[in-house]
Amino acid sequence: xxxxxxxxxxxxxxxxxxxxxxxxxxxxxxxxxxxxxxxxxxxxxxxxxxxxxxxxxxxxxxxxxxxxxxxxxxxxxxxxxxxxxxxxxxxxxxxxxxxxxxxxxxxxxxxxxx
Amino acid sequence: xxxxxxxxxxxxxxxxxxxxxxxxxxxxxxxxxxxxxxxxxxxxxxxxxxxxxxxxxxxxxxxxxxxxxxxxxxxxxxxxxxxxxxxxxxxxxxxxxxxxxxxxxxxxxxxxxxx
Numbered sequence: 001x002x003x004x005x006x007x008x009x010x011x012x013x014x015x016x017x018x019x020x021x022x023x024x025x026x027x028x029x030x031x032x033x034x035x036x037x038x039x040x041x042x043x044x045x046x047x048x049x050x051x052x053x054x055x056x057x058x059x060x061x062x063x064x065x066x067x068x069x070x071x072x073x074x075x076x077x078x079x080x081x082x083x084x085x086x087x088x089x090x091x092x093x094x095x096x097x098x099x100x101x102x103x104x105x106x107x108x109x110x111x112x113x114x
Numbered sequence: 115x116x117x118x119x120x121x122x123x124x125x126x127x128x129x130x131x132x133x134x135x136x137x138x139x140x141x142x143x144x145x146x147x148x149x150x151x152x153x154x155x156x157x158x159x160x161x162x163x164x165x166x167x168x169x170x171x172x173x174x175x176x177x178x179x180x181x182x183x184x185x186x187x188x189x190x191x192x193x194x195x196x197x198x199x200x201x202x203x204x205x206x207x208x209x210x211x212x213x214x215x216x217x218x219x220x221x222x223x224x225x226x227x228x229x
Contacts, residue, residue: 042118048216
């Protein structure tokens with residue numbers, strides 16, 4: 001089993017629908033992140049959480065919300081999806097003390113908003 | 115304003131030769147630099163890192179060089195193998211307050227190693 005599991009792997013939805021992307025990890029890491037990748041762009045940070053009671057906005061949090069249900073689970077929600085949220089979404093984890101801040105990524109969730 | 119720049123979207127190299135991937139940055143507060151490799155349909159995986167107090171770090175076929183005065187780093191892969199064909203992301207770490215750090219990623223360079 002993967003260390004970081006994302007569901008669903010692919011999702012097609014319509015404008016205005018509510019979407020939730022889920023992430024679970026078996027690494028035992030405290031820190032979890034949601035990134036977005038668009039074609040020709042790097043990964044951009046949406047939200048991050050350093051423990052269950054800690055939620056922080058990243059570079060591009062508008063239009064998104066997150067929930068840290070447990071140390072191992074971190075979900076990303078789009079309350080009302082719009083086409084420019086079509087992207088590849090990655091969940092990642094890191095340990096509290098990981099030197100260079102090495103992230104372990106999930107395989108990604110590809111979201112298409114029509 | 116992009117703080118981490120990978121100006122070459124793609125690179126093709128013959129198997130057995132050296133691959134050199136470049137990365138430039140603008141923020142002098144970055145204290146760690148990392149390279150990630152990404153295969154299609156997979157998440158990025160960590161490859162190698164270097165602290166800003168060093169100028170070289172080597173791990174097997176992979177070496178990262180850092181030139182702080184030029185705000186430039188490069189990843190060398192020697193010898194290149196077809197399995198190295200992937201997208202390579204350069205990332206840089208900066209302190210973001212309250213004892214936390216954040217990574218800023220470049221756009222990536224797609225490396226193709228030709229057999």
